[in-house]
Amino acid sequence: MPTPILEFDHVTKTFAGLTALHQVSGQVWPRQIKAIIGPNGAGKTTLFNLITGIYELTAGDIRFMGQSLVGLRPNEIAALGITRTFQNIKLFQHMTVLENVLVGAHTRTHTGFLAAALRLPRARREEQEVIAQGMALLNKVGIAHRAYDDATELPFGLQRKLEIARALASQPRLLLLDEPAAGLNSTETQDLVDLIRQIRDEGVTIVLVEHDMEMVMDVADEVLVLDYGEVIADAPPEAVQQDERVITAYLGVD
């Protein structure tokens, strides 16, 4: 049996006595597109914050390619190959579109204070490489023409794309997308679905939290459903749509 790229092992998180996640277990397989859905407050974003080290686990374990992520800082987790986007887009202000993507390449590059200050040959070479790669990425998501504009001046839809491009610049193995379709119209959402598929086809595993059910059912290979911090279903989209507990949770029937 192959190892899952990401594994939740009885993940529990409590905030001051309030249980946000209770004994959540599940796997994400390499090159999968896995969706995490659930009503508001089900603990979806909490799970992302636990994976990326923003929160500390109360109990349980999260493993990435067999290695426990417990106790690692967010930047260390990013260096292992996990990056994410945010529900409320967090682009770097007063920086250009290109510069935002270049920050994404931080973990893959090495120029320090001294090499940067003196513009040593290796720093210049690295800078050239990383700019070329950044422009290629911007081309891929279709915003290369805005490369030198202030990132926060982009229209909303393009900001979402930029945030994905920034995450991809670190060449992650696992990409976490927190409500990537929120606020997008149907054309933009279709664009996004195509982009997500393309990213997966290039070898990146994707986990996404999403409210747009149509989009989830379209793009996901598997869907994990959370309700009040517990897993109530973990199956392919067709199966999840038929699941009694999922239907009850979403319709709010007792």
Next chain:
Amino acid sequence: MKFIASHRNLWGLLALTSFILFAGWFEITHPEGFSSLTGGIFTFDALVRIGILTIVVVGLNLLMGYTGQASLGQAAFYGMGAYFSAIFTARASVVGIPDTIANSWWWPWLLIPAGMLITGFFAYLVGRPILRLKGHYLAMATLGLGIVVVILFRENFGISAKVLSLTGGSDGIPGIPRLRIGTYELWPVTRYYFLVWAMALLSIILSLNIVNSRVGRALRAIHSSDLAAEVIGVNTAEFKTRVFVLSAIMGSLAGSLYAHFQAAVSPPTFGFVASLDLVIMAAMGGMASVWGAPFGVAAFFLIRELLRARMHLVVEGASGEYEVIAFGLILILLMIFAPDGVVFGVRNTLHRLRHKPLSDS
């Protein structure tokens, strides 16, 4: 040009360098010419002071403007460099440095990097815990740091007369020698001026390079969102500490240059008010702008000296308090109309005049 990150910066550097060379040449060929040209308001000495403080403010800019980490105690590092150079030259016998070394021309030069190293190490030790704080808390902590360091300069804590004789207490340390290369003394002031501005230009160039690099982008990312920077892989604690250390090192360099310029040091130069002045200079120049530093410092000096010399024309028999009030008002107006500093303020105004019709007809 390979040593500098962007061509736009290259033109700026050429312009600034030309001005510095011209001003130096003018003062050499027309002694006291600078002073008489400005009606005695602005002396040539002020240009040297501007150069020295530019180094501190460039460092402060990297820390506050680019990385968003407040420091209200930056003058402490400036003071550490100044006192380090002062003690080991003017008080060399007290510390036990043999005369042959203390009197050699290279000794003070050696002390400058040594002071930078020690100040940087000190900043590293205090920086790690302090920089975990954010916003107002960090401001408070650095404020405290600045106050403590100045107390160390001033007090002898009743330990012994020897300690007092080291720092000179509130009197400070006089008799700091001028710098020289072999037998060539870097004095009169016109000679020292070129050394100071060479250092200032160097710190501007190196800082511009840092800003336009992987490091600078990481610093700016931290400023925008600590969390987003961390999640994309930036070791925020590490980068904050390093830029703090760098700013301290630049402060120390400037402090040493000040000590050999003024030939004396005393605590008030490095106290809380001095730290505040540095923040004001940085704000006047534009917080996230290396270029803003020399202009911010210059604007600060220009306004203060102008008020000092001419305030009595506005208000008859005006005392020092009027200058402070006027200075405060000007500062408020600047922050309202040129919040990004004088450089951007002037540029934006020119831009508007050029691109907008002056009348609506």
